[in-house]
Amino acid sequence: MSRSTPIYAAMRSIGAYVPPKILSNADLEKMVDTSDEWIVKRTGIRERHIADPDVATSDLAVEAARDAIARAGLEHEEIDLVLCATVTPDYFNMPSTACIISDKLGIRNVQAFDISAACSGFVYGLSIAKAFIESGMKRNVLLIGAEKFSSIVDYTDRSTCILFGDGAGAAVISATENRDEGIVDIHASADGSYADFLMTPAPGSVHPASCEVIEQGLQYVKMKGNETFKLAVKTLTKDVKEILEKNGIPAEKIDHFVPHQANYRIIKAVGDALKMREDQIIVTVEKYGNTSAASIPMAINDIYEEGRLRYGDLMLLDTFGGGLTWASALLPFAGKN
Ligand code: UT7
Numbered sequence: 001m002s003r004s005t006p007i008y009a010a011m012r013s014i015g016a017y018v019p020p021k022i023l024s025n026a027d028l029e030k031m032v033d034t035s036d037e038w039i040v041k042r043t044g045i046r047e048r049h050i051a052d053p054d055v056a057t058s059d060l061a062v063e064a065a066r067d068a069i070a071r072a073g074l075e076h077e078e079i080d081l082v083l084c085a086t087v088t089p090d091y092f093n094m095p096s097t098a099c100i101i102s103d104k105l106g107i108r109n110v111q112a113f114d115i116s117a118a119c120s121g122f123v124y125g126l127s128i129a130k131a132f133i134e135s136g137m138k139r140n141v142l143l144i145g146a147e148k149f150s151s152i153v154d155y156t157d158r159s160t161c162i163l164f165g166d167g168a169g170a171a172v173i174s175a176t177e178n179r180d181e182g183i184v185d186i187h188a189s190a191d192g193s194y195a196d197f198l199m200t201p202a203p204g205s206v207h208p209a210s211c212e213v214i215e216q217g218l219q220y221v222k223m224k225g226n227e228t229f230k231l232a233v234k235t236l237t238k239d240v241k242e243i244l245e246k247n248g249i250p251a252e253k254i255d256h257f258v259p260h261q262a263n264y265r266i267i268k269a270v271g272d273a274l275k276m277r278e279d280q281i282i283v284t285v286e287k288y289g290n291t292s293a294a295s296i297p298m299a300i301n302d303i304y305e306e307g308r309l310r311y312g313d314l315m316l317l318d319t320f321g322g323g324l325t326w327a328s329a330l331l332p333f334a335g336k337n
Helices: 025-029 036-043 057-071 097-105 118-134 192-197 211-215 225-246 264-273 292-305
Strands: 008-017 022-024 047-049 081-085 111-115 140-148 166-176 185-190 256-259 314-321 325-332
Touching: 008 057, 008 118, 008 292, 008 325, 022 025, 025 036, 036 264, 047 166, 057 097, 057 140, 057 166, 057 292, 081 097, 081 118, 097 111, 097 140, 111 118, 118 140, 118 166, 118 185, 118 292, 118 314, 118 325, 140 292, 166 292, 185 225, 192 225, 225 264, 225 314, 225 325, 256 264, 256 292, 292 314
Parallel strands: 081 111, 081 140, 256 314
Antiparallel strands: 008 166, 022 047, 140 166, 185 325, 314 325
C-alpha cells in the first residue's frame, strides 16, 4: 500500500468472553434488600457473570482477544498495537493491563497501553485505533474492552451491586484501501465537572491506599444513579442524532444500533427518540448487566455468533460512563462470517 493511497480503518473481527459463574437476581435477593421484580423493572437485568477471585481482567481479555485475532485470520505477530479499555485493571498503577495481555498472548515488542474512559473506553479506543491506522503508523490494532467490575463493587450497596458484571470483548481493527469497509465517523467527548456522578474515590493520589480508605469503603464504585440516568438519556439522544445528521444517514438505514448496556430504560429511550425499530436495537443487558468498557464489543459479538451480523452491515454504537465520558460511532462490520 503506497503512502499516497488513502488508508481507512476497518473492524475485521469481534470476539468476547464471560466467566461461567452467574449471579442472578435471586442470588442478590439473599444478599441485599432488593427484588427480582425491582431490578427487572428498573434496569432490565436478570443476571450477570462474575469472575472467580483468582481470575484477573487480563485473563478475561485474553480469551476474547484470541477469538478476535483468529477470526481476523491473523497471526499474533501481525498485531502491532494493543489497546485495553478498562477501569478495573490488573494493577491500579502499573504495569498496564494491555502489557500483561500482550505477554499472555505472546505479542512482544509492540506498543501497548490502557485507555481509561470507563464505559466509553471501547469507543474511545476505536477512535485511537482509527487515528493510528489512518496516519499509517499501525496496520493491525487489537482493541479490547475488559472488566472485572466485581472487584470494585460493594455487595452490600443495593444501588450499585445489582448493575454490574464481568466480561471482555475484543476486535481487530485493520488498515484497508476500501473506503466502504472503513469506520465512517466517531464522536467522543467528556465533561469532568460531573466527575462525582460515577467514581471510585480510592486508591489514587487523592486517597492513597490506607486502613481508613478500606474502612470507609472508598475503593468501591459510587454512583449518583438517577442523575447519571437522566444525563445519559439527554446526552446520548443528542449525540446519536448529531452523528447521523452529520453523515447524512437516516436512522432506518442502521442495521444494528449497539448501545452501551447500562439500563434497558436508557436504551429504549434513545431508541425511541431515533424512532428505531425493535429489530435494529441490540439488547444484552438482561444476561450480562453493565460490563462497562466490555459491553459494546460483547453485544457486537452476540449478534456475530447468532449469525445476525454480516459483512457490510452498518452499526451505530453509543456509550456513556464515568468521567463523565460519552461517545458514538458509525461503522460497517468488515469481518468474515
Ligand atoms: O454505565 C455508566 C452509566 N450508568 C448508568 O447510566 C446508570 C444510570 N442509572 C440507572 O440505571 C438507575 O438510576 C438505577 C437503576 C441505578 C436506579 O434506578 P432509579 O429508577 O433511578 O431509582 P432511584 O435511584 O431514583 O431510586 C428509587 C428508589 C429509592 O427508594 P426511595 O428513596 O424512593 O424509597 C431507592 O432506595 O429505589 C430504591 N432502590 C432500590 N430498591 C430495591 C435503589 N436500588 C434498589 C434496589 N432494590 N436494588
